[in-house]
Amino acid sequence: MASRILGSVRAGGVLMPVFLVERYTPSLSATDVAEAVRRLATLTEPGVRHLGTVVVTGEETCLSLFAAGSAAIVAAVNRQAGFVFSRIVAVDTYLDIPSHGL
Numbered sequence: 001m002a003s004r005i006l007g008s009v010r011a012g013g014v015l016m017p018v019f020l021v022e023r024y025t026p027s028l029s030a031t032d033v034a035e036a037v038r039r040l041a042t043l044t045e046p047g048v049r050h051l052g053t054v055v056v057t058g059e060e061t062c063l064s065l066f067a068a069g070s071a072a073i074v075a076a077v078n079r080q081a082g083f084v085f086s087r088i089v090a091v092d093t094y095l096d097i098p099s100h101g102l
Contacts, residue, residue, distance in 0.1 A: 016067040018051070019074045022087045023062040030055065033062055039081035040064075048073045065093065 025033065033055055040050045051065040064083075066074045071088045078085050 016047070016049070016069055017090050018093050019066045019068055019071055020089050020091045021064040021066065021074060021078060021085045022089075023064070023083070023085050024060055025055075025062045025084075026060040028062070028084075036081055036083040037064075040077065040083065043077055043080055045073065045077050045080070048077050050077075065091075 028036075033053065037050075037053050040053075048066055048068040051067060053062060053064040055062045064078075066077070068074045068077075071090065074088050075085070
């Protein structure tokens with residue numbers, strides 16, 4: 001697989017932009033983050049797909065990627081999941097993703 005720039009990904013058959021959600025989480029434990037990610041997975045909001053979340057250990061930082069129609073949809077889904085965030089920005093991603101997974 002070759003790395004490629006993805007300004008958007010296919011989610012639910014529709015090409016959507018990718019957004020990065022930044023969280024500064026001094027009060028969240030690894031368990032809290034895992035539970036919030038599970039809540040995100042249970043939400044079936046149309047027009048949004050959680051692509052993944054990473055925690056920067058020792059930095060009190062948590063970053064998530066979403067494919068969605070807008071930053072407002074990403075914000076709404078995170079609020080529904082009770083997952084606090086500081087900022088949401090559109091990004092280009094450099095990922096090795098098999099084409100059948102998109």
